[in-house]
Amino acid sequence: MSEHRDEIKPTDHDLMELHVEALFTHDQNKRLRIINEPWPGEAPAPRFFLGRTIEGTTLCRFRHDVPEMLIEEVERLCADEPVVRDFQTKPKHVESYMDLLQGERFTMGPCFLIPAEAATALQTVSITKENMTEYLRGGFEWLTSEINYVQPCTALICEGRAVSICRSVRITPKAHEAGLETLEEFRGRGYAAAVIAGWAAAVRQTGVVPLYSTSWDNRASQRVAGKSALFWYGVNFTIT
Structure with a gap:
């Protein structure tokens, strides 16, 4: 079964969905709840997650306590994000996101798939x-x-x-x-x-x-x- 899955490569958007669902737990409305750490503890998820893919799609998720009207406004900005071309470029609407969500700080970073052909001569x-x-x-x-x-x-x-x-x-x-x-x-x-x-x-x-x-x-x-x-x-x- 795993060999068959390796043959079907997920899209970049699929991978971003797998990423956010691994990072945080979600409720039935896909609202973020807590950081999905495997060890005991329940640290709250961030108020907002934005995933930008190299194929030009965006994926945004919000914590369960963010008001619906605010979500709709931020989602419109997310849809206007350009294709991401490097690790360092901040979102086009970063200042608006911070203002609207009254953000204290932001984090950002590149996301990778480890390919099936990854190998090493060193024994682990x-x-x-x-x-x-x-x-x-x-x-x-x-x-x-x-x-x-x-x-x-x-x-x-x-x-x-x-x-x-x-x-x-x-x-x-x-x-x-x-x-x-x-x-x-x-x-x-x-x-x-x-x-x-x-x-x-x-x-x-x-x-x-x-x-x-x-x-x-x-x-x-x-x-x-x-x-x-x-x-x-x-x-x-x-x-x-």
Whole structure:
């Protein structure tokens, strides 16, 4: 079944829908509720999410407490957004969005699909409750408390311990979003690309889509995406 799904490539708009539904929980009216973290906790979702794709479509979602009249006004502006061509360009109507929604701050960043052909010559291992004590030492001890929530979790082992890890930090039945961490002294060696590929393969084995996103000013994460030949499909934008 997963092989068949890999053959049917989702559109950029489909991917943006998978992305927002992985980031936040929704009510029956597709209004945002809370941040969809797999571990316990209920942090509120942002007031507004805008996804702009490289094919020229937009997708906007609003938190459940945003008034309907305001939603209609913002939706008209969303429909006027141009095609996004790079990571750094803010939405055309960013100032209007901030004013109308009385935003305190915004976030923005590129969104990627990890392709099925992503691979690495470096070997990775799966980190589970059974082997976490052996590998999660010397920098990743904090991960032991959440290991059951972030599966699959893939690591590159060096000197007998995990030095780079990719895990599922947003989970739905259709897509997982990657969370990537590499110990500072082991960065720049290609380890991050290796664990992303290993994690994505594990996610695809479950029949769902592996996604990766980062912030517009995180150059290191963007370099990892470039080295991993990830497919860029759009940019997200949120207002809190």
